[in-house]
Amino acid sequence: MENLPENIKPGRESILEPLLRMSDEDFRSLRDFINRYCGIYFDVQAKFLLERRLTQQLRHHRIRNFRDYYFFLKYDPRREEELNTLAEILTTNETYFFREDYQLKALTEEILPEIAETKKPEILLPSEKCLRIWSAGCSSGEEAYTLAILTHDHPLLKKWTVEIFASDISNQVLTLARKGVYRESAFRVTQDVYRRRYFEPAEDGFRVRDEIRRLVTFGHLNLLDEERIKMLKPQDIIMCRNVIIYFDRESRRRVIKSFFERLRPGGFLLLGHSESLMNLSTDFILRHFKNDMVYQKPGPGAPPGGAK
DSSP, X not given: OTTXXXXXXXXXXXXTSOOOOOOHHHHHHHHHHHHHHHOBOOOGGGHHHHHHHHHHHHHHHXXXXXXXXXXXXXHOTTHHHHHHHHHHHHOOOOOOTTOSHHHHHHIIIIIHHHHHHHTOGGGSOGGGOEEXXXXXXXXXXXXXXXXXXXXXXXXXXXXXXXXXXXXXXXXXXXXXXXXXXXXXXXXXXXXXXXXXXXXXXXXXXEEEOHHHXXXXXXXXXXXXXXXXXXXXXXXXXXXXXXXXXXXXXXXXXXXXXXXXHHEEXXXXXXXXXXXXXXXXXXXXXXXXOSSOEEEEOSSTTSOTTSOO
16 A cells, blocks of 8 residues: 555454444544654554554443543543553564674774774763764564664774664564563574574574573653753764654654764764765765765764765
């Protein structure tokens, strides 16, 4: 279906129970409310998917219709808990280690050396020898742990402190990420050398070793929550891949603005291969590296006057 978010998929609702019907007015009210909450936008063609996914919640709370459910989300004391549940229901999180290898090559071979050169350890105080990376929309943790492995192995960062903050709106996937145990499908492109060195057998699969786990802090965060995002320390790199493509344009602008403000001058923004800042922001410089194109905040190390 045109404009249908790919991460919004049919659920496991029972075919024995008829769906509750949603009026066009209720659809618009709920769609706009969900959009304001987490940025996901449902085209009118996705109305039936909202019916399917939300019907189970109405029955769970014994709510008779979608209009009452809308008011439940707005005013009920349990609204925060329910909104967290909606985040689980309306998104699907599928990823794996070392995804988008060409971008990771740009990171290790070009971006990290540039950061190390710009922030030369010999002219910094020990407390300033820190690389901060934010994995925004981290899902079940594979991306964050990939970043931890690559920075842990990087020869230019041996004397640096690495802090990786990984956030997601879904508490369910964050629980999996903190556990750090993965099945075979998560390793579909992982080199054997990394698998042997940084993972150990576990009852349900393979567990990330502690030396990598301690580099990552996981936290619940809505990317539209500007006030909480302002509390983050300045970041050297923000990686947010295949997340904002499911947002409407205004939500994308808000998120990109927050990213720009949280990056230190000269910091880098890495998006998914199908995402760009076209018609969203002119604040960033587009860098043409050998392995990939990435966005950079103007500042030390960034080329003057635009793209390079």
